[in-house]
Amino acid sequence: MQQARERGVASEQLLLSIAEQLKMPLLQIARRAELSILQDSTEGLKEMQTTADMAIRLLDNYLFGTRLALESEYQLQMEPVSISSILYDTGQQLDAMAKLYGVELRLNLGGKFGPVMAHRQGLQSALVSLGYSLIEALPSLHTNKADTKLKLELAAHRCRYGVVAGLYSEAEQLTAEALRQGRKLNGRARQPLATLTHSSGAGVFVADAILQAMDAELKVSRHHNLYGLGTILHPNMQIQLV
Amino acid sequence: MNVLLIEPDRLLVQTYAQALERDGHVVVVVGTAQAAIHAADERKPELVILEMQLVSHSGVEFLYEFRSYDDWQAIPVVVLSQVPPGEFIDSWGLLQGELGVKKYLYKPRTKLEKLLRTIGEFEQVKA
Numbered sequence: 095m096q097q098a099r100e101r102g103v104a105s106e107q108l109l110l111s112i113a114e115q116l117k118m119p120l121l122q123i124a125r126r127a128e129l130s131i132l133q134d135s136t137e138g139l140k141e142m143q144t145t146a147d148m149a150i151r152l153l154d155n156y157l158f159g160t161r162l163a164l165e166s167e168y169q170l171q172m173e174p175v176s177i178s179s180i181l182y183d184t185g186q187q188l189d190a191m192a193k194l195y196g197v198e199l200r201l202n203l204g205g206k207f208g209p210v211m212a213h214r215q216g217l218q219s220a221l222v223s224l225g226y227s228l229i230e231a232l233p234s235l236h237t238n239k240a241d242t243k244l245k246l247e248l249a250a251h252r253c254r255y256g257v258v259a260g261l262y263s264e265a266e267q268l269t270a271e272a273l274r275q276g277r278k279l280n281g282r283a284r285q286p287l288a289t290l291t292h293s294s295g296a297g298v299f300v301a302d303a304i305l306q307a308m309d310a311e312l313k314v315s316r317h318h319n320l321y322g323l324g325t326i327l328h329p330n331m332q333i334q335l336v
Numbered sequence: 337m338n339v340l341l342i343e344p345d346r347l348l349v350q351t352y353a354q355a356l357e358r359d360g361h362v363v364v365v366v367g368t369a370q371a372a373i374h375a376a377d378e379r380k381p382e383l384v385i386l387e388m389q390l391v392s393h394s395g396v397e398f399l400y401e402f403r404s405y406d407d408w409q410a411i412p413v414v415v416l417s418q419v420p421p422g423e424f425i426d427s428w429g430l431l432q433g434e435l436g437v438k439k440y441l442y443k444p445r446t447k448l449e450k451l452l453r454t455i456g457e458f459e460q461v462k463a
Binding site: 289 | 344345346347348351352354355358367368387389390391392394418419423443444447448449
């Protein structure tokens with residue numbers, strides 16, 4: 095009973111931050127459309143299309159994450175997947191949005207990786223949700239370095255326990271403490287990740303829910319002097335034995 | 337009018353800035369409270385448009401800092417925020433009094449037209 099109540103509260107909190115988050119692309123489209131009407135031009139059409147496409151994609155990912163949060167005992171079926179191909183596809187999905195925000199998206203695969211155990215759609219949804227939140231947040235995190243080009247790296251690297259896959263930037267504000275506080279405040283505060291983003295940061299919490307259903311965890315990670323959010327994936331032992 | 341626009345979202349800020357410039361205003365855009373204080377010092381704005389939900393320091397923190405300087409006491413501040421005004425119901429007196437917020441516009445329900453009209457009213461008062 096208690097567990098069910100806690101589960102209900104957690105998914106309500108997730109839904110609240112998702113609703114807040116989805117207001118932003120709608121607002122961007124509405125205002126951009128209004129400006130185009132005022133200017134009697136079609137100048138912003140491409141931008142509106144990109145924003146709308148991204149909003150639909152996010153909605154899909156968020157629905158997927160919310161469904162998992164509602165059925166917290168549900169575990170995603172793991173399969174051997176290629177981490178390089180997942181990161182590549184994630185990059186493809188985020189690229190247009192990154193360009194609109196002036197963020198350069200890079201793919202950095204530190205070596206060749208064998209298959210890792212993950213749920214393909216789950217991992218990709220988690221990375222896309224996370225990526226959107228970081229792309230949206232980066233311009234405000236780098237205001238002191240006006241001349242710096244904003245960069246976001248989709249990267250994988252080996253660690254003691256397997257392969258870490260995540261998104262990395264130069265933003266020093268990406269700390270374990272910020273994530274811990276954010277998880278505590280999610281659903282209770284309008285801006286749970288106040289040192290990281292001006293939005294509700296729903297993408298981070300959706301990624302959290304999806305990774306939990308994969309028995310994995312969203313962690314703050316450092317790689318090549320970059321700060322990031324990612325998860326540890328375990329190699330497929332069967333293929334390794336062969 | 338010289339307008340300081342404090343807006344953290346990069347896409348929205350482009351739209352607002354274009355609309356304001358089209359209406360004849362000179363716009364300086366910043367994304368954080370800290371950058372806003374520097375910009376206010378350098379560009380001497382005649383009006384500030386402020387989002388309350390910012391990274392690290394909130395709009396309210398900005399207002400405390402901004403109003404602590406004598407030179408900036410009379411500069412009108414219009415809030416254009418994602419935060420519904422109802423959430424400030426307990427601190428309405430403080431916002432309008434000590435912190436000098438002249439108008440509170442709820443962003444999702446404020447069309448560009450209304451924003452431009454509001455700024456126009458301040459321009460008329462100034463003239």
